[in-house]
Amino acid sequence: MIDVKLLRQDPAGVRASLLRRDDDTVSAALDEVLALDRRWRDRITETEQLRAHRNAATEEVARRKRAKEPADELLASLKLSSDRVKALDAEIRELEDMLHQELLRIPNLPHPAIPTGPAAANRVVREWGAIPAFDFTPRPHWELGETLGILDLVRGAKLSGSGFPVFVGAGARLVRGLANFMLDLHTREHGYLEVAPPFMVNRASLIGTGQLPKFEDDQYGMPRDDLFLIPTAEVPVTNLHRDEILDAAQLPRAFVAFTPCFRREAGAAGKDTRGLLRVHQFDKVELVRLTRPDASEAEHQLLTGHAEAVLQRLELPYRVLELASGDTGFSAARTYDLEVWAAGVGTWLECSSASTFTDFQARRANIRYRPAPGAKPEFVHTLNASGVAFARTIAALLENNQAPDGSVRIPGALVPYVGTDRLLPD
RNA sequence: GGCGUGGUGGCCGAGUGGUUUAAGGCAGCGGUCUUGAAAACCGCCAAGGGGGAAACUCCUUCGUGAGUUCGAAUCUCACCCACGCCGCCA
Numbered sequence: 001m002i003d004v005k006l007l008r009q010d011p012a013g014v015r016a017s018l019l020r021r022d023d024d025t026v027s028a029a030l031d032e033v034l035a036l037d038r039r040w041r042d043r044i045t046e047t048e049q050l051r052a053h054r055n056a057a058t059e060e061v062a063r064r065k066r067a068k069e070p071a072d073e074l075l076a077s078l079k080l081s082s083d084r085v086k087a088l089d090a091e092i093r094e095l096e097d098m099l100h101q102e103l104l105r106i107p108n109l110p111h112p113a114i115p116t117g118p119a120a121a122n123r124v125v126r127e128w129g130a131i132p133a134f135d136f137t138p139r140p141h142w143e144l145g146e147t148l149g150i151l152d153l154v155r156g157a158k159l160s161g162s163g164f165p166v167f168v169g170a171g172a173r174l175v176r177g178l179a180n181f182m183l184d185l186h187t188r189e190h191g192y193l194e195v196a197p198p199f200m201v202n203r204a205s206l207i208g209t210g211q212l213p214k215f216e217d218d219q220y221g222m223p224r225d226d227l228f229l230i231p232t233a234e235v236p237v238t239n240l241h242r243d244e245i246l247d248a249a250q251l252p253r254a255f256v257a258f259t260p261c262f263r264r265e266a267g268a269a270g271k272d273t274r275g276l277l278r279v280h281q282f283d284k285v286e287l288v289r290l291t292r293p294d295a296s297e298a299e300h301q302l303l304t305g306h307a308e309a310v311l312q313r314l315e316l317p318y319r320v321l322e323l324a325s326g327d328t329g330f331s332a333a334r335t336y337d338l339e340v341w342a343a344g345v346g347t348w349l350e351c352s353s354a355s356t357f358t359d360f361q362a363r364r365a366n367i368r369y370r371p372a373p374g375a376k377p378e379f380v381h382t383l384n385a386s387g388v389a390f391a392r393t394i395a396a397l398l399e400n401n402q403a404p405d406g407s408v409r410i411p412g413a414l415v416p417y418v419g420t421d422r423l424l425p426d
Numbered sequence: 427g428g429c430g431u432g433g434u435g436g437c438c439g440a441g442u443g444g445u446u447u448a449a450g451g452c453a454g455c456g457g458u459c460u461u462g463a464a465a466a467c468c469g470c471c472a473a474g475g476g477g478g479a480a481a482c483u484c485c486u487u488c489g490u491g492a493g494u495u496c497g498a499a500u501c502u503c504a505c506c507c508a509c510g511c512c513g514c515c516a
Contacts, residue, residue, distance in 0.1 A: 044476050048485045055485090058497050062444040078496040245436060245473090370436080374455045374471065377436095 001103050001363040004037060017109045020116045022326035026106065033102050040095040047088040054081050104207065105214050108360040110325040111334035121324035122337075128308065129317030131341050136404045140344035141395040142275030145171065147406045148398075149426045153275065163265065163273075163280035165391070170423050174397075174410075175283060177417030178390055179258045182285040182310055186387055190306045192256035192287060197236035199259060200227040205239040208365030210331030210357075220262045220280075229262035233286035234384045239365055241290060245377045246369040252291040252299060256387065259284065275395060277349065282391035285310075289383045290367065296356050296381035304336045304354040307385040311351070313413040316396050317341040319348060333358045340392065344399030349392040354385030 007014045011034060018026045057078055064070070115121045145151025150171025156164040167175050186192040206212040206228055211219060220229040230236060237255045246253070261284050265273075272278060287306055291299045304320070311318045321337040328335050332355035339348035359379040362368070368377035401409040408423040415421045 041476065048476060052484055061496060065444065075496045082496060377473080
């Protein structure tokens with residue numbers, strides 16, 4: 001949630017910042033918020049004066065009652081002002097609710113330093129590793145997966161529908177090995193605390209991280225219980241400290257979680273979605289950091305490096321993209337995407353997104369910290385990065401390391417976790 | 427799912443209609459004392475919001491919402507959550 005005080009104080013600046021996003025609904029939403037805020041504050045002022053008057057009169061009633069003096073004429077006039085307060089309160093509550101709902105639909109302010117424009121304006125920040133060369137035509141991962149007998153897309157579709165892959169045998173062990181490899185790396189070398197959170201969350205949690213109310217159609221929901229399958233571990237993990245006040249000494253908090261992610265990907269179909277490229281369920285190791293505001297920019301760089309370390313250990317060539325304002329997600333102020341090269345499909349695949357959300361999520365989820373003992377609480381900054389998403393990483397792993405006979409080399413860092421240095425066709 | 431008990435400030439906890447503008451404790455902060463620390467003692471210490479240049483001032487908040495009342499932490503109703511027992515169950 002953006003800071004309504006900032007909007008009040010500098011409406012032109014906030015508007016200019018938000019217009020950098022490719023979202024033509026923002027301007028009207030801002031006008032609505034400003035109008036509602038004006039009306040709301042007028043009503044507050046009016047009702048508070050009335051209330052102060054009523055409170056004083058009520059005290060006088062109490063005094064007379066104790067002194068056994070009559071108070072009948074006071075009571076009669078109090079009845080009238082009490083009714084008026086009640087009516088005003090109802091109106092204020094309604095205005096407040098409308099204001100809040102409107103604010104929840106306004107995206108975060110993009111960081112001043114990021115490029116302005118649509119996805120085409122994304123900037124390549126750096127590249128790592130060499131794109132592998134082949135003296136044969138490399139095959140796509142869905143073919144390799146079938147030949148190796150480790151990926152069963154057809155039976156996944158039978159069980160659940162398209163986009164629900166089944167990993168079998170060495171494939172399942174590869175998934176398990178990747179999870180342990182990434183969790184070990186982040187807990188032992190990067191200092192993260194491992195969390196195993198729920199895979200279903202309530203509305204408040206999704207509002208906290210920004211998926212609701214605007215993107216309810218993108219979520220898998222269980223209407224009977226009003227719960228949702230998590231689209232990412234970011235949701236339960238960021239919400240761990242919702243409605244809490246942390247000590248400054250507790251910051252930064254760094255969590256890592258391995259969970260499945262569930263995404264409806266409504267409307268998606270076609271060549272960009274084949275095999276493991278875009279699926280409804282995939283596993284991911286997620287990194288979440290809660291930091292002091294003054295530390296968040298440095299933490300963002302650190303976090304991005306932690307995600308990169310995974311790809312480096314896996315010997316996967318990748319590039320780091322700084323997203324332009326129009327391509328940056330609703331809650332994020334600044335995002336680096338990690339894209340891994342996949343030789344079979346011959347393209348870069350997004351396998352991690354490292355974002356700083358500044359105080360946007362903290363404001364929604366009410367996550368605060370006390371800068372010093374006895375000081376006023378302030379909002380923390382939240383950040384997260386995939387470290388990393390499995391499906392596309394597995395696609396790259398298979399495609400980049402394939403041999404002409406269809407076998408696939410397992411990178412050294414993963415060998416102890418998978419138990420073999422090569423996957424062989426059946 | 428049934429029955430029962432409960433939900434109060436950062437934490438614990440008292441409080442059944444009007445000096446509760448929420449007792450007391452813990453934690454925190456400042457001080458006295460001390461070579462230093464601890465202990466002891468004294469003082470300060472909730473959050474959010476409106477108005478104001480400021481000093482300051484006013485309002486709201488005792489799980490959430492609705493109701494009764496001049497007035498609700500306190501009474502009524504609904505809902506949510508936690509815990510206990512029963513039922514079901516990997």
